[in-house]
Amino acid sequence: MGPLDKYILREDALSSNAQGLGLRFQSHWYRALPLSCMDFNLKVNGIPVDEEKVEVEINGKRFPKQKMLELKDEWLFILDQATVHIPMQNPPKKGDICSIEFKLDLYIPYILIGPDQHPLLAGTLVTKNLLCQ
Amino acid sequence: MSIMKKGNIKLATSLFSYAYEWNSGQYTLEDMIRKTRELDLGTGLEIIGFQSLRNFPHITEEQIKEVKSLMEKYDFEPVALDANIDVGIQRNKLMNVDETVEYIKPQITAAQKLGFPILRCQTTAPAEVYKKLVPFAEKANVVMGIELHTPYSVDHPSVIKMREMFEEVDSRVLGFVPDMGTCMHAIPDALLTSFKEAGVTDEMIEVTKEIWLKDIPTPQKFQQLGPTVAAMGATPPQIGRLNMAFSMNGRQPVEKWAEIIPWTVHLHGKFYGFDEHGDEKSIDYEKIFRTFIDGGYNGYIASEYEGSAFTDEFSAFDQVEKQHKLFKKILKKINAE
Numbered sequence: 452m453g454p455l456d457k458y459i460l461r462e463d464a465l466s467s468n469a470q471g472l473g474l475r476f477q478s479h480w481y482r483a484l485p486l487s488c489m490d491f492n493l494k495v496n497g498i499p500v501d502e503e504k505v506e507v508e509i510n511g512k513r514f515p516k517q518k519m520l521e522l523k524d525e526w527l528f529i530l531d532q533a534t535v536h537i538p539m540q541n542p543p544k545k546g547d548i549c550s551i552e553f554k555l556d557l558y559i560p561y562i563l564i565g566p567d568q569h570p571l572l573a574g575t576l577v578t579k580n581l582l583c584q
Numbered sequence: 585m586s587i588m589k590k591g592n593i594k595l596a597t598s599l600f601s602y603a604y605e606w607n608s609g610q611y612t613l614e615d616m617i618r619k620t621r622e623l624d625l626g627t628g629l630e631i632i633g634f635q636s637l638r639n640f641p642h643i644t645e646e647q648i649k650e651v652k653s654l655m656e657k658y659d660f661e662p663v664a665l666d667a668n669i670d671v672g673i674q675r676n677k678l679m680n681v682d683e684t685v686e687y688i689k690p691q692i693t694a695a696q697k698l699g700f701p702i703l704r705c706q707t708t709a710p711a712e713v714y715k716k717l718v719p720f721a722e723k724a725n726v727v728m729g730i731e732l733h734t735p736y737s738v739d740h741p742s743v744i745k746m747r748e749m750f751e752e753v754d755s756r757v758l759g760f761v762p763d764m765g766t767c768m769h770a771i772p773d774a775l776l777t778s779f780k781e782a783g784v785t786d787e788m789i790e791v792t793k794e795i796w797l798k799d800i801p802t803p804q805k806f807q808q809l810g811p812t813v814a815a816m817g818a819t820p821p822q823i824g825r826l827n828m829a830f831s832m833n834g835r836q837p838v839e840k841w842a843e844i845i846p847w848t849v850h851l852h853g854k855f856y857g858f859d860e861h862g863d864e865k866s867i868d869y870e871k872i873f874r875t876f877i878d879g880g881y882n883g884y885i886a887s888e889y890e891g892s893a894f895t896d897e898f899s900a901f902d903q904v905e906k907q908h909k910l911f912k913k914i915l916k917k918i919n920a921e
Contacts, residue, residue, distance in 0.1 A: 452824075454896035458607050481603035481892060482634035487674055523673045528638045530609050560670035561708045563678075565803075570672035 452575040455479040465581040471539035475532040486522035494552040508534040591877040596628030596886035603892035621658040628663035630886040641694040665700035667691035669708040696724040711749035721757040729761040729849045734834025735802040759849030766834035772866040774857030778894040805830045845879035853885045
């Protein structure tokens with residue numbers, strides 16, 4: 452989308468523990484948006500993650516990904532990061548390198564377009580090899 | 585014979601300009617404000633609530649104290665706090681009028697508490713919403729300055745409705761914030777360069793320029809551009825980039841602003857980049873300054889650098905400094921006449 456995309460996944464964005472992987476992301480807009488205005492798709496080493504099991508942690512709270520649309524009061528400040536928790540049977544270990552494909556979609560709530568006045572979609576696909584922390 | 589100058593324009597900076605630097609996480613709010621002072625980027629400051637303040641608009645006493653003390657320490661006049669009118673926050677259902685009114689109220693209160701006389705509002709809410717908010721804003725003593733960002737030129741149907749409501753209600757808390765991206769005479773070179781970096785060809789750029797120059801509504805321009813450049817091999821992301829030329833760059837004649845100057849409470853000095861002589865070739869700022877001064881506008885213009893949307897080639901601090909040099913040169917010329 453633009454220059455702010457480079458901040459979506461930092462080099463230390465990926466972490467591993469016994470339950471699975473965690474991926475920290477920052478938004479690529481210039482201002483805070485709530486989770487209701489965001490959506491994402493994620494592939495780890497080329498395999499799409501199971502959306503039903505994924506959770507998002509924001510401001511110290513965890514929510515199922517599928518609830519994001521309802522979370523209009525959970526704001527991700529523009530300098531903060533949210534964490535995607537991906538449960539896995541045999542997660543990569545610390546020090547492993549994983550190929551991450553993360554598509555972050557922002558639905559801009561004050562820019563309405565088209566005859567049905569839907570929020571502008573500002574989506575960005577980030578592809579990165581990240582070292583598990 | 586010298587022309588009597590009726591108005592006066594003062595210079596400010598909007599922290600929106602530093603989005604690329606801010607999002608890096610390497611600067612504090614104080615760093616941003618201190619740098620703005622060190623570079624002498626005006627006497628006024630504009631802040632975007634949802635950009636600079638965590639938990640906005642539900643800010644704490646500590647945040648209020650911090651902002652006020654920074655304004656004082658670095659000698660800035662608080663000019664405008666920017667609200668966002670997020671009517672699509674639920675994505676699948678737009679807010680109704682009353683919900684929008686309630687969404688804006690805490691942002692008016694935040695402006696009041698932070699000491700900003702103007703709350704920048706947006707055209708995403710219809711005139712009815714602002715009419716309902718007049719008593720609340722009057723009590724808070726905060727002016728709702730509705731930004732006229734392209735495609736919302738002075739004769740856009742929604743703006744006409746707003747103007748009619750302003751005339752009818754006649755309140756000191758209603759006003760406009762014209763954004764200079766609405767009255768451009770060319771697509772900026774800096775934007776065109778960024779298109780080329782995205783793999784867009786000269787041929788596609790020529791088509792984009794031709795469609796941009798047509799006197800048709802913006803949505804029709806999108807409809808014409810997409811299939812034409814797709815046939816030339818443009819990918820969807822490239823078409824998305826080219827669409828930016830229509831969504832960011834309006835073609836309202838500068839003189840048209842005269843119609844709404846009595847309602848103008850603040851100005852957004854949108855800009856995209858400069859040539860080697862320090863000129864912004866796509867926006868005629870001298871004409872803009874003359875139009876507003878002759879029309880009796882008395883207030884600020886805040887620099888709004890749009891670079892973070894399309895290029896990381898330049899430092900936003902340098903870019904704003906260049907714009908202020910241009911503004912000072914223009915003001916000096918006008919004041920010497």
